Amino acid sequence: MFNLILFGPPGSGKGTQSEKLIARYGLKHLSTGDLLRSEIASQTPLGIAAKSLMDKGQLVPDEVVIGMIDHALVNNPKARGFLFDGFPRTKAQSEALDALLKKKGASINVVLALNVTEDELIKRLLNRGLTSGRSDDTKEDVIRARIGEYHNKTSTVADYYDKFGKVVLIKGEGSVDEIFDALSAEIDKRLDK
Ligand code: AP5
Ligand code: MG
Numbered sequence: 001m002f003n004l005i006l007f008g009p010p011g012s013g014k015g016t017q018s019e020k021l022i023a024r025y026g027l028k029h030l031s032t033g034d035l036l037r038s039e040i041a042s043q044t045p046l047g048i049a050a051k052s053l054m055d056k057g058q059l060v061p062d063e064v065v066i067g068m069i070d071h072a073l074v075n076n077p078k079a080r081g082f083l084f085d086g087f088p089r090t091k092a093q094s095e096a097l098d099a100l101l102k103k104k105g106a107s108i109n110v111v112l113a114l115n116v117t118e119d120e121l122i123k124r125l126l127n128r129g130l131t132s133g134r135s136d137d138t139k140e141d142v143i144r145a146r147i148g149e150y151h152n153k154t155s156t157v158a159d160y161y162d163k164f165g166k167v168v169l170i171k172g173e174g175s176v177d178e179i180f181d182a183l184s185a186e187i188d189k190r191l192d193k
Contacts, residue, residue, distance in 0.1 A: 001106040002027065002081035002191060005088070006183075007158060008114030010146040011121040011128075012172045013179060017114070018085045020180050025187060028076050031085040032065045035072070037134075055135050057145030059089055059153060066096045073100055081109075089154045094161065109190055111161045112183050114172030118147060 004027065006014045015031065022029045036054065039047030050060045065087055073082070088094040101107050122143055129137030136142050161167050170182050 001079070001104070002187075003084070003101060003106055003108050004081070004187065005084045005108055005111040005157075005161070006114070007111050007167075008172060009116065009118075009121055009150040009154075010143070011125040012114040012116045013176070014085045014114065016176055017180055017183055018083055020176075021183060021187070022083055024184065025081070025083075025191075027081045027083040028072075028079040029083050029085060030069060030072050030087065032068060032087040032089075033085075035068050036060065036065075055142070057136055057142040057149060059149050062090055062092045062096070065089070066093060066100075069097065070100055073104065084108075088157050089149075091156050091160055094157050108161065108166060110186065111158065111167045112186055113158055113167055113169050114179070115169050116172040120173060121147060 002025070004021075006018055006021070008014055015034075018029050018031065021027065036047065036050050040051050040054075041047070046064065050064065053060050069084075069087060076082075084097070088097050098107065122140065125137050125143045125146075126140060128134070136146060158167050168186050170179065170186070172179060
């Protein structure tokens, strides 16, 4: 198995690059943001509870997203690997993910961390808010709250995996294709081994 975390702040291009990476490498894409938005669309109790936090730009509780990932791992026994997008976002989520993968005899191979300036993140998200229909993209104070959650709770995930030498920083500005090439080069190095 090859398991990859695509890491970075809101708007850094995780979703955009994930689409291209799963097409090239045949990995199963697991985005907790997408899973939560699909719960909201189906108006499940989980979705309704999550929406009020997401609309404020706050993280949903660890046990909610860990449960969703546990479920997805169990339901995809034949996947050749997973691309985690927007998960893990706290140290507790990182530890839970490692434990869930261990049960499958697997682990995280690499964490590719997209680096983008805050001005660029805000510009991208406000721009997407014009058309995305995502309620957390339209207000600048909510976007700033999301970035605040990233600094306060999520950036520690990179420190956690850095201890295992698994983090590679990637310049997240430039054309989508340039960034994709840089990400692919790091994956190829590790697939060759
Ligand atoms: P989530 O859905 O994960 O959103 P996010 O991390 O805030 O970030 P985005 O998905 O908005 O950005 P992205 O990095 O995917 O960038 P994208 O490719 O879209 O989470 C939403 C909420 O759900 C959270 O706030 C939280 O409440 C909850 N949640 C989710 N997971 C959770 C977890 N694990 N724990 C707790 N709570 C959780 O690109 C952004 C824009 O930029 C697009 O318009 C794109 O076209 C454009 N763009 C992309 N690349 C480039 C480029 N190179 N140049 C110019 N523009 C570009
Ligand atoms: Mg995304």
